[in-house]
Amino acid sequence: MNRVLRGKFVTLKHFIMKILNIFEYEILSNLNGYKIRKLHRPSLMFVKEKLGKDLVVAEVGVWKGENAEDMLKYLPIKKIYLIDPWDLDVEEGAKNIENLTDNINEEEMRQAERETIKRMSKFKDKVVIIRKSSTEALKDIKDKLDFVYMDIFGARKDKGIRKEIENYYKKLKKGGIIAGDDIDNGKSGSLGNGVPNAVSRFATENNLDLFINKRDWWCIKK
Numbered sequence: 316m317n318r319v320l321r322g323k324f325v326t327l328k329h330f331i332m333k334i335l336n337i338f339e340y341e342i343l344s345n346l347n348g349y350k351i352r353k354l355h356r357p358s359l360m361f362v363k364e365k366l367g368k369d370l371v372v373a374e375v376g377v378w379k380g381e382n383a384e385d386m387l388k389y390l391p392i393k394k395i396y397l398i399d400p401w402d403l404d405v406e407e408g409a410k411n412i413e414n415l416t417d418n419i420n421e422e423e424m425r426q427a428e429r430e431t432i433k434r435m436s437k438f439k440d441k442v443v444i445i446r447k448s449s450t451e452a453l454k455d456i457k458d459k460l461d462f463v464y465m466d467i468f469g470a471r472k473d474k475g476i477r478k479e480i481e482n483y484y485k486k487l488k489k490g491g492i493i494a495g496d497d498i499d500n501g502k503s504g505s506l507g508n509g510v511p512n513a514v515s516r517f518a519t520e521n522n523l524d525l526f527i528n529k530r531d532w533w534c535i536k537k
């Protein structure tokens with residue numbers, strides 16, 4: 316394709332992406348072609364649009380590796396750190412809310428870890444699994460990151476959230492993106508406003524624009 320045609324194609328693709336986003340759909344592309352689906356993690360779309368290639372990224376809170384697989388399929392990732400201890404004590408210890416993990420038992424934890432390993436097997440050269448808590452894993456991340464996705468706060472309402480975001484923000488390159496799930500906590504009542512409060516305080520104190528779409532939030536490092 317010559318340069319003019321390629322330019323027109325990119326503009327058309329962005330236009331179609333914007334229209335789809337309005338209707339809460341997203342278009343995902345990889346070497347196997349295009350796929351349209353219900354908008355899931357809007358921050359990933361933002362990363363795909365804004366950041367370049369050969370990305371070094373981290374996901375904090377991996378569970379079965381479903382989001383990690385999505386990122387590896389649809390973002391131009393050179394290396395991904397997957398951080399999760401798959402440890403009920405860490406999951407429980409992070410919580411102030413009763414009954415939330417009553418339905419997660421040790422066997423389900425092990426199963427989630429096994430599923431992650433299976434899912435990641437086809438991307439193995441790119442994947443670094445760190446079986447530690449978010450705080451303990453910090454020293455094992457040797458690179459500066461382009462993107463970090465934090466998905467460990469869903470059941471928390473404590474003050475530690477703000478500090479954890481700050482720690483991972485420091486790991487980013489300038490222009491890198493920090494994002495996370497659960498910004499809508501608080502709507503449901505039982506989970507409290509821990510995540511929205513911590514994220515908005517973090518963004519305000521660092522003088523950052525805060526983007527919110529569906530349950531995702533994200534900021535660009537200055």
Ligand SMILES: C[S@@+](CC[C@H](N)C(=O)[O-])C[C@H]1O[C@@H](n2cnc3c(N)ncnc32)[C@H](O)[C@@H]1O
Pocket residue numbers: 374375376377378379380381382383398399400401402405406409427447448449450466467469
């Ligand atoms: C909501 S799940 C992650 C789902 C995953 N991001 C996805 O979308 O496919 C939360 C995960 O965070 C992990 N987790 C909880 N507290 C953590 C912590 N302090 N550090 C690292 N992982 C943690 C849990 O073990 C669990 O697997």
